[in-house]
Amino acid sequence: xxxxxxxxxxxGILAKRARIVERLGEVVGARWVISDEDELRxxxxxxxxxxxxxxxxxxxxxxxxxxxxxxxxxxxxGVKVIGRGAGTSLAGxxxxxxxxxxxxxxxxxxxxxxxxxxxxxxxxxxxxxxxVSGAVDHLGFFxxxxxxxxxxxxxxxxxxxxxxxxxxxxxGVTTNNVLGLTVVLMDGTVIELGxxxxxxxxxxxLGLMTGSEGQLxxxxxxxxxxLPKAEGARPVLVGFSSNTDAGTCVSDIIGQGMLxxxxxxxxxxxxxxCEDFAHAGYPLDVEAMLIIEVEGSEEEIVEQxxxxxAVARDNGAVHVRxxxxxxxxxxxxxxxxxxxxxxxxISDYMCMDGTIPTGRLPEVLVKISEICEGYGLGVANxxxxxxxxxxxxxxxxxxxxxxxxxxxxxxxxxxxxxxEVGGCLTGEHGVGIEKRELMTSQFNATxxxxxxxxxxxxxxxxxxxxxxxxxLAGRPxxxxxxxxxxx
Amino acid sequence: xxxxxxxxxxxGILAKRARIVERLGEVVGARWVISDEDELRxxxxxxxxxxxxxxxxxxxxxxxxxxxxxxxxxxxxGVKVIGRGAGTSLAGxxxxxxxxxxxxxxxxxxxxxxxxxxxxxxxxxxxxxxxVSGAVDHLGFFxxxxxxxxxxxxxxxxxxxxxxxxxxxxxGVTTNNVLGLTVVLMDGTVIELGxxxxxxxxxxxLGLMTGSEGQLxxxxxxxxxxLPKAEGARPVLVGFSSNTDAGTCVSDIIGQGMLxxxxxxxxxxxxxxCEDFAHAGYPLDVEAMLIIEVEGSEEEIVEQxxxxxAVARDNGAVHVRxxxxxxxxxxxxxxxxxxxxxxxxISDYMCMDGTIPTGRLPEVLVKISEICEGYGLGVANxxxxxxxxxxxxxxxxxxxxxxxxxxxxxxxxxxxxxxEVGGCLTGEHGVGIEKRELMTSQFNATxxxxxxxxxxxxxxxxxxxxxxxxxLAGRPxxxxxxxxxxx
Numbered sequence: 001x002x003x004x005x006x007x008x009x010x011x012g013i014l015a016k017r018a019r020i021v022e023r024l025g026e027v028v029g030a031r032w033v034i035s036d037e038d039e040l041r042x043x044x045x046x047x048x049x050x051x052x053x054x055x056x057x058x059x060x061x062x063x064x065x066x067x068x069x070x071x072x073x074x075x076x077x078g079v080k081v082i083g084r085g086a087g088t089s090l091a092g093x094x095x096x097x098x099x100x101x102x103x104x105x106x107x108x109x110x111x112x113x114x115x116x117x118x119x120x121x122x123x124x125x126x127x128x129x130x131x132v133s134g135a136v137d138h139l140g141f142f143x144x145x146x147x148x149x150x151x152x153x154x155x156x157x158x159x160x161x162x163x164x165x166x167x168x169x170x171x172g173v174t175t176n177n178v179l180g181l182t183v184v185l186m187d188g189t190v191i192e193l194g195x196x197x198x199x200x201x202x203x204x205x206l207g208l209m210t211g212s213e214g215q216l217x218x219x220x221x222x223x224x225x226x227l228p229k230a231e232g233a234r235p236v237l238v239g240f241s242s243n244t245d246a247g248t249c250v251s252d253i254i255g256q257g258m259l260x261x262x263x264x265x266x267x268x269x270x271x272x273x274c275e276d277f278a279h280a281g282y283p284l285d286v287e288a289m290l291i292i293e294v295e296g297s298e299e300e301i302v303e304q305x306x307x308x309x310a311v312a313r314d315n316g317a318v319h320v321r322x323x324x325x326x327x328x329x330x331x332x333x334x335x336x337x338x339x340x341x342x343x344x345x346i347s348d349y350m351c352m353d354g355t356i357p358t359g360r361l362p363e364v365l366v367k368i369s370e371i372c373e374g375y376g377l378g379v380a381n382x383x384x385x386x387x388x389x390x391x392x393x394x395x396x397x398x399x400x401x402x403x404x405x406x407x408x409x410x411x412x413x414x415x416x417x418x419x420e421v422g423g424c425l426t427g428e429h430g431v432g433i434e435k436r437e438l439m440t441s442q443f444n445a446t447x448x449x450x451x452x453x454x455x456x457x458x459x460x461x462x463x464x465x466x467x468x469x470x471x472l473a474g475r476p477x478x479x480x481x482x483x484x485x486x487x
Numbered sequence: 488x489x490x491x492x493x494x495x496x497x498x499g500i501l502a503k504r505a506r507i508v509e510r511l512g513e514v515v516g517a518r519w520v521i522s523d524e525d526e527l528r529x530x531x532x533x534x535x536x537x538x539x540x541x542x543x544x545x546x547x548x549x550x551x552x553x554x555x556x557x558x559x560x561x562x563x564x565g566v567k568v569i570g571r572g573a574g575t576s577l578a579g580x581x582x583x584x585x586x587x588x589x590x591x592x593x594x595x596x597x598x599x600x601x602x603x604x605x606x607x608x609x610x611x612x613x614x615x616x617x618x619v620s621g622a623v624d625h626l627g628f629f630x631x632x633x634x635x636x637x638x639x640x641x642x643x644x645x646x647x648x649x650x651x652x653x654x655x656x657x658x659g660v661t662t663n664n665v666l667g668l669t670v671v672l673m674d675g676t677v678i679e680l681g682x683x684x685x686x687x688x689x690x691x692x693l694g695l696m697t698g699s700e701g702q703l704x705x706x707x708x709x710x711x712x713x714l715p716k717a718e719g720a721r722p723v724l725v726g727f728s729s730n731t732d733a734g735t736c737v738s739d740i741i742g743q744g745m746l747x748x749x750x751x752x753x754x755x756x757x758x759x760x761c762e763d764f765a766h767a768g769y770p771l772d773v774e775a776m777l778i779i780e781v782e783g784s785e786e787e788i789v790e791q792x793x794x795x796x797a798v799a800r801d802n803g804a805v806h807v808r809x810x811x812x813x814x815x816x817x818x819x820x821x822x823x824x825x826x827x828x829x830x831x832x833i834s835d836y837m838c839m840d841g842t843i844p845t846g847r848l849p850e851v852l853v854k855i856s857e858i859c860e861g862y863g864l865g866v867a868n869x870x871x872x873x874x875x876x877x878x879x880x881x882x883x884x885x886x887x888x889x890x891x892x893x894x895x896x897x898x899x900x901x902x903x904x905x906x907e908v909g910g911c912l913t914g915e916h917g918v919g920i921e922k923r924e925l926m927t928s929q930f931n932a933t934x935x936x937x938x939x940x941x942x943x944x945x946x947x948x949x950x951x952x953x954x955x956x957x958x959l960a961g962r963p964x965x966x967x968x969x970x971x972x973x974x
Contacts, residue, residue, distance in 0.1 A: 141744060162691075204699070208691050208692070227746075254603065257715030422682070431688045431689070
């Protein structure tokens with residue numbers, strides 16, 4: 001059972017399920033509408049697996065026009081819609097409601113156009129993140145945002161959640177790498193936002209749509225910025241005898257004008273768990289470890305690593321291991337990349353996601369330990385340190401309702417701490433259902449009201465992914481359109 | 488006389504001018520309210536000097552709180568507001584209306600906080616663009632967007648117009664470099680958007696505000712991304728015997744994965760005018776010239792320039808001059824930077840601003856020549872070629888009403904051509920009043936309606952910079968609030 005409330009189920013909608021399924025089938029073809037309970041189970045949750053809910057039905061359109069007609073039908077019938085990419089949201093962003101129809105974009109996965117002269121690629125929104133880089137790799141280009149789930153997650157989901165990844169320190173998050181979108185609004189209207197060019201005239205609805213968590217429209221196509229690949233890249237692993245030393249080292253590297261591609265931070269528990277699992281050769285006698293990767297030509301790599309190691313030694317580094325071969329580079333990354341799997345082997349965990357100003361890291365880590373101890377829960381910290389994006393993994397037993405509740409309360413305390421020191425509730429996972437009720441710690445009533453007015457303007461009935469993002473209390477009344485009576 | 492219509496003047500507002508001036512004086516101090524006609528002349532125009540209009544009054548608040556109280560008074564009185572940075576808009580974005588109050592941010596020009604560890608600077612919005620880089624120069628950082636007017640233009644104006652500049656090829660435009668904003672809405676509400684961190688939760692009103700041309704709120708503070716300065720930078724000058732060769736060279740450089748900081752394109756008339764003025768040593772026997780600048784360490788610069796020169800020679804370059812000394816670099820840039828001044832010496836001109844896909848450059852230049860010939864007007868082309876941002880300078884006599892009309896029609900034809908080949912009405916100058924009526928060539932009624940709904944939501948009376956951005960026809964009726972009767 002979830003401890004987060006879902007809106008009351010609309011019995012009227014459930015009663016006309018057969019008609020809705022039939023109407024959807026007329027648009028996308030009956031075989032692309034799922035209404036069998038067993039088959040619906042595949043869509044009952046996302047990567048926030050503590051929450052499960054079977055939807056009314058699932059529709060899988062294959063074109064923008066079909067998405068438009070599907071939404072027009074559901075708008076007319078007053079049915080809630082949950083957009084779905086690959087269902088990899090860690091914040092419950094793709095969790096269905098009982099009286100909702102899930103609209104999935106998985107059948108829309110074609111690469112439509114590659115334009116290296118304008119550094120752009122046009123894709124259907126169901127294409128996976130990694131497939132975008134795959135499509136331009138032979139041309140010497142790549143797509144920068146790289147969420148951990150990049151093998152599975154779709155561009156539709158990346159745009160909805162404004163996804164990040166380790167490379168975002170240097171290249172920005174999704175919103176910095178999207179040039180244009182085709183979006184279907186809840187009433188079926190299709191709008192084109194942006195294009196291959198910077199600064200298109202008029203208001204920036206492109207930025208507004210990016211990160212709106214499927215609440216303003218469903219993205220069906222995207223024009224993405226592609227970047228030239230660097231000649232090479234290499235990591236160095238640096239160990240410290242305190243979190244403070246490691247934290248100060250990160251501030252110094254960036255403050256002195258260096259911009260590595262990646263700075264990853266792992267605390268003692270995280271190092272130990274990853275090393276046990278991956279035998280990556282991590283030092284076990286340190287309190288904190290940084291993995292810092294630089295890129296460029298061989299000369300640039302050598303020069304940058306030398307500067308970084310000097311800064312690390314100035315900050316009391318007790319262990320430095322520069323990768324000398326591709327195999328050593330791979331070993332250093334193997335441990336980090338297996339972190340979630342390694343953690344999952346020893347315990348269930350809740351992966352929190354907040355940001356903090358880099359300079360506050362040491363005190364925040366101490367306070368996170370105290371918070372978790374207070375709930376009797378373990379914690380390991382992994383951190384995109386360069387851009388202040390913290391990922392505490394709170395360890396608990398998913399089958400113990402009391403522990404779930406404790407883990408959620410513990411996670412909420414951690415995120416409120418992030419806001420308190422000047423950071424944010426979310427770094428790259430979004431708000432979803434997980435952090436909905438915490439939004440009041442980040443925003444006052446005026447801020448939330450401005451945001452909700454935009455939701456109401458574009459989706460007057462609040463049908464698109466409605467249980468998410470905003471606290472349930474204080475929402476405007478949805479404008480109820482007259483529900484169609486004709487089939 | 489302007490050929491673009493302004494809305495009818497509200498005589499009721501003019502009649503209560505004395506009361507409005509008095510109420511504004513109570514907020515900002517009487518000395519910071521300008522109502523004398525001679526003094527108002529300083530605010531009657533911006534850099535689109537063909538249009539002039541003295542406003543009702545000018546208010547110069549010094550804090551966010553004063554801006555809030557000024558807007559609350561004007562909202563209550565139903566008075567239109569024109570936000571003003573330094574008045575350098577080339578699109579008439581800061582042109583006053585007779586029944587409007589200009590709210591200038593020039594007194595708000597303090598640097599509030601520098602945070603190198605988080606690569607951020609917090610400033611009041613009246614600070615100039617160049618002063619931002621100046622404040623962090625000694626720390627080895629800079630602020631990337633660099634409009635030609637950077638000595639004068641303010642961050643408030645940069646945010647309002649989403650300003651660009653030559654460096655935007657590598658570093659993006661203003662929206663890619665703004666992390667947070669303090670904004671005052673028309674009713675006096677103060678909202679905080681974003682912060683020093685990526686991906687703050689909720690909807691991206693930060694992106695929406697950036698580039699909204701002073702129509703959604705007045706920006707009073709900004710948190711900007713600062714970047715580490717490169718070790719060095721150097722240009723190479725490459726001449727071609729046809730526009731086609733130069734255009735293909737640009738496509739090839741970017742398509743092969745090189746990313747110079749700047750690629751500037753000048754056609755034969757532009758080269759000749761700049762050389763006559765600046766004696767920069769430009770080749771006079773070429774049809775087109777590129778100035779390509781790369782940055783990095785000395786080794787990187789040498790390596791990149793070698794690759795670029797090879798691509799240029801493959802594309803038939805007939806003239807290559809690599810800068811060997813700082814003096815030679817300066818000479819190459821001197822001509823380009825004096826372009827507008829040099830042009831102004833021989834003729835009045837209208838600086839157009841549109842974008843095109845890089846690959847369409849040769850045919851677009853031919854068509855621009857034909858369009859201008861059709862109107863009997865001269866034209867010179869300067870072009871941020873790397874990102875497809877074209878700046879045709881249409882030459883005319885500002886004191887000849889017939890020529891002004893021709894130049895405007897000619898400019899409109901050029902921008903419609905940009906849209907036709909898949910580009911945009913504006914690359915970095917914004918829509919303002921200049922391109923207002925052309926918005927229908929870029930957007931259909933649905934697109935414009937979505938944008939105008941956002942304007943209405945945040946400014947129901949349409950008081951903020953109302954004559955701009957959207958065509959006069961097809962606007963929603965402003966929601967008229969009851970005007971205050973009490974003084």
